[in-house]
Structures are given as C-alpha cells and as structure tokens.
Amino acid sequence: MTTQVSPPGEGDVEHPAGGTRWLDAEEQRAWRAWLYSTQLLNDRLERELMRATGIPTAYYEILVQLSETPSRQMRMSELADRCLSSRSRLSHAVSRLEERGWVRRQECAEDGRGLLAVLTDEGFAALEAAAPVHVEGVRTHLFDQLTPEQVEAMRDLGETLLRHLDPSR
Amino acid sequence: MTTQVSPPGEGDVEHPAGGTRWLDAEEQRAWRAWLYSTQLLNDRLERELMRATGIPTAYYEILVQLSETPSRQMRMSELADRCLSSRSRLSHAVSRLEERGWVRRQECAEDGRGLLAVLTDEGFAALEAAAPVHVEGVRTHLFDQLTPEQVEAMRDLGETLLRHLDPSR
DNA sequence: GCGGAATAGTCAAGCGCTCAACTACGCTAC
DNA sequence: GTAGCGTAGTTGAGCGCTTGACTATTCCGC
Numbered sequence: 001m002t003t004q005v006s007p008p009g010e011g012d013v014e015h016p017a018g019g020t021r022w023l024d025a026e027e028q029r030a031w032r033a034w035l036y037s038t039q040l041l042n043d044r045l046e047r048e049l050m051r052a053t054g055i056p057t058a059y060y061e062i063l064v065q066l067s068e069t070p071s072r073q074m075r076m077s078e079l080a081d082r083c084l085s086s087r088s089r090l091s092h093a094v095s096r097l098e099e100r101g102w103v104r105r106q107e108c109a110e111d112g113r114g115l116l117a118v119l120t121d122e123g124f125a126a127l128e129a130a131a132p133v134h135v136e137g138v139r140t141h142l143f144d145q146l147t148p149e150q151v152e153a154m155r156d157l158g159e160t161l162l163r164h165l166d167p168s169r
Numbered sequence: 170m171t172t173q174v175s176p177p178g179e180g181d182v183e184h185p186a187g188g189t190r191w192l193d194a195e196e197q198r199a200w201r202a203w204l205y206s207t208q209l210l211n212d213r214l215e216r217e218l219m220r221a222t223g224i225p226t227a228y229y230e231i232l233v234q235l236s237e238t239p240s241r242q243m244r245m246s247e248l249a250d251r252c253l254s255s256r257s258r259l260s261h262a263v264s265r266l267e268e269r270g271w272v273r274r275q276e277c278a279e280d281g282r283g284l285l286a287v288l289t290d291e292g293f294a295a296l297e298a299a300a301p302v303h304v305e306g307v308r309t310h311l312f313d314q315l316t317p318e319q320v321e322a323m324r325d326l327g328e329t330l331l332r333h334l335d336p337s338r
Numbered sequence: 339g340c341g342g343a344a345t346a347g348t349c350a351a352g353c354g355c356t357c358a359a360c361t362a363c364g365c366t367a368c
Numbered sequence: 369g370t371a372g373c374g375t376a377g378t379t380g381a382g383c384g385c386t387t388g389a390c391t392a393t394t395c396c397g398c
Contacts, residue, residue: 020300020301020304020305021304021305021308022304023304023307023308023312026320026324027312027320029324030320030321030323030324030327031307031311032327033323033324033326033327033328033331034311034323034324034326034327035327036253036327036331036335036338037326037327037328037330037331037334038207038211038327039253040253040330040331040334040335041330041334042207043253044334056384058384058385075346076346076347077345077346077347084205084208084209084212086385086386086387087346087347087348088347088348088349088385088386088387088388089384089385089386090347091347091348091349092348092349092384092385093384093385095348096383096384108346111345111346111393111394112346112392112393112394113345113346113347113392113393113394114345114346114347114393115346115347131189132189135189135190135191135192136189136190138192138200139190139192141330141333141334142200142330143192143196145329145330145332145333146326146329150322150325150326150329151195151196151199152199153319153322153325153326154199154202154203154326155195155198155199155202155203156319156322157202157203157206157315157319157322157323157326158199158201158202158203158204158205158206158207159202159206160314160315160319161206161209161210161310161311161314162202162205162206162209163314164310164314165206165209165210165213165310166205166209169205225353225354227354227355244376245376245377246375246376246377249377255355255356255357256376256377256378257355257356257357257358257377257378257379258354258355258356259377260377260378260379261354261355261378261379262354262355264378265353265354277376280363280364280375280376281362281363281364281376282362282363282364282375282376282377283363283375283376283377284376284377
C-alpha cells in the first residue's frame with residue numbers, strides 16, 4: 001500500500017520519457033501519513049461502533065441513507081450508489097438487515113424490475129441508538145484533534161478529490 | 170458511516186450537559202467529503218492494482234515492508250505492526266504469499282518462538298513489476314489533483330491524526 | 339407490437355478478514 | 369527446576385465482499 005520501491009539502481013530522477021513518476025521523499029511522507037491515518041481512523045470507528053452496537057459501519061451507512069429520505073425508503077440501485085457500494089454487495093447487506101428486521105424489501109409500483117428498501121421502525125430505533133456512539137467517535141478521533149483551519153483543509157482536500165474520483169457527485 | 174441522524178425533534182444545539190456532540194452542517198460536509206474521497210481513492214487503487222497485477226494492496230504492502238529492510242526479512246510481529254495488521258491477518262496473508270512463492274518463513278535463531286518472513290527473489294520481482302502501477306495510480310488520482318499547498322495540508326492532517334491514533338509511530 | 343439492448347436485482351463460489359482458542363517458547367522468582 | 373505468566377505465532381469457524389453468470393423487466397427503433 002505504501003508506494004516505495006524505486007527499482008534498485010534508480011534514484012529519484014527518472015527516465016525522462018515514459019518512466020514511472022516515482023514519489024519524492026516529501027510526497028512519500030505525505031502519502032504514508034494520509035494512508036495510515038485514514039486507515040487507522042476507519043478501523044477505530046468501525047471497531048468502536050461494532051463493539052458498542054453490533055452494527056458494522058457499512059450497515060450503519062445504509063440505515064443513515066434510508067433515514068434521510070422523507071419516506072424512509074429508496075430504490076436498491078440508488079441506495080447502492082449513495083453507499084459507494086456495488087449492487088451485489090448492497091443486495092447481500094440488505095438481506096442481512098432484513099434478517100435483523102431493520103429493513104424490508106418492497107416491490108416498486110413504477111418499475112416492475114425494481115425494489116424499494118424500506119427502513120422499519122426497528123431499524124430506525126437501532127440507528128438512533130447507534131448514532132451517538134458513531135458521532136462521538138468522529139468527534140473524538142477527528143474533530144477534537146484538528147484546528148478549524150485543518151477542518152477547512154480537510155473539506156477542501158476531500159471535495160477536490162471527489163471532483164476527480166466521482167464527478168457526478 | 171456518514172454520521173447524521175440527529176434524533177428527530179432535536180436541532181443542532183443539544184443537551185448542554187452529557188448529550189451527544191452532534192456535527193454541525195460544516196462538519197458534516199467536511200466529514201463526508203473526507204470519508205467518501207478516502208474510500209473512493211482506496212477502492213480505485215485497490216482495483217487498479219488488482220486488475221493489472223493480481224496483487225491486493227494488503228499483499229503489496231507486505232512486500233514493500235520486507236523489501237525496505239536491508240536483508241529483506243522481518244519478524245512476523247513487526248511486519249504485522251508495520252502493515253497495521255493483526256497477527257492473525259498477517260499470518261494468513263503470509264501463508265498465501267508463501268503459496269505464491271513470494272515469501273518464505275524461516276525460524277528465528279535468537280528467539281525460538283519467533284519466525285522471520287523472508288522476501289524471495291520471485292517476491293521481489295513481483296513487487297518490482299507492481300510498483301509502477303501503484304505509484305502511477307497514486308500520482309494520477311492523488312498528487313496530480315492537488316496543489317503543493319494541498320499536499321502540504323494533507324501531510325499535516327495525516328501526521329496530526331497519526332499522533333492521536335498511533336502515538337508510538 | 340416485436341426483437342434486441344440496457345437496466346434492476348440476485349445468487350454461488352472463492353477469497354480474505356475477524357475473533358477466540360490454542361500451541362509453543364521464554365522469562366522471572368522462588 | 370518448576371510454576372506461572374507473558375509473548376509469538378497459528379488455526380478454524382463464520383461472516384462479508386467480489387466476480388461473473390443469471391433472470392426478469394423495460395426501453396427503443398422499426
């Protein structure tokens with residue numbers, strides 16, 4: 001995941017044409033710090049939410065998306081897109097949420113191919129119970145560590161990258 | 170994963186004492202941008218490396234760590250720490266890398282309990298083949314998108330969070 | 339209205355991760 | 369020396385994700 005390994009015998013300055021654009025020492029440092037910090041933060045939030053509530057963050061995200069919709073329901077595909085999830089993954093996940101009684105599938109009137117994922121009252125209650133845990137984690141491990149300027153920089157970075165990685169958003 | 174769901178009936182300003190410190194609109198925006206961008210970036214790099222070389226980033230990271238050591242070998246536990254990996258996870262991963270002939274386990278002279286993971290020549294060759302793909306991905310999807318100021322901010326953010334999440338580093 | 343492409347969603351196989359239990363060795367103190 | 373504890377590493381069960389193939393429905397052009 002780290003990025004090093006300029007092939008042995010090669011320094012920082014590379015084949016002027018066609019060669020790999022290796023990272024210099026500063027870029028290495030920035031990349032590793034970013035990589036490790038995001039990974040540690042996600043691991044931490046995942047673990048804390050899981051321990052406290054038994055809900056993985058991937059499921060939490062599904063519940064959140066459904067809860068933010070006026071009727072607490074959404075087409076499977078749109079839900080997948082919003083959760084940055086593949087159709088298949090979402091389908092599996094919704095099946096498991098259905099087993100917990102937190103979501104149910106409902107046929108879609110306008111489109112015979114489609115299904116709606118509907119958040120149940122039990123699902124909403126589970127979300128309400130989990131939200132404080134998750135938010136407190138984000139607060140403690142992220143915002144409490146940063147100055148307002150750093151928060152601003154984080155937003156700017158995230159939005160810049162989003163424009164490249166997912167222009168539709 | 171997103172963080173919303175202030176319980177219905179509650180606004181942004183909360184129970185002054187003991188209540189959850191919900192995120193305000195600005196924080197929401199920053200958090201979601203960060204969360205989605207890191208997720209999309211990781212997915213993208215993972216997918217590109219996997220398609221081009223058949224190596225998952227988790228294995229790539231193991232190969233990199235071993236390659237950066239003078240003798241291309243490292244104690245299992247240290248390798249796990251450096252890869253932000255559990256012992257168990259690393260043990261499984263090394264077994265699979267052994268099947269590919271890229272790593273082998275070797276008994277440790279100084280400590281009868283310990284094992285060394287040793288990078289083989291085949292493993293090093295696989296790494297050399299994969300590195301340009303990975304570096305080019307990081308270049309294209311990250312550094313090419315950012316100004317020098319943003320790169321600096323990224324490093325600063327990452328290092329600030331690392332100090333909190335993993336003080337030993 | 340019919341044939342073909344596109345879209346919505348599911349499912350099974352295979353891989354990788356987590357958790358908890360387990361083996362084996364080392365360290366310290368008596 | 370041996371009891372007890374801590375450390376190193378492995379293992380197996382179970383879960384979740386990915387991929388690719390599959391069914392069903394809709395859309396489009398003629």
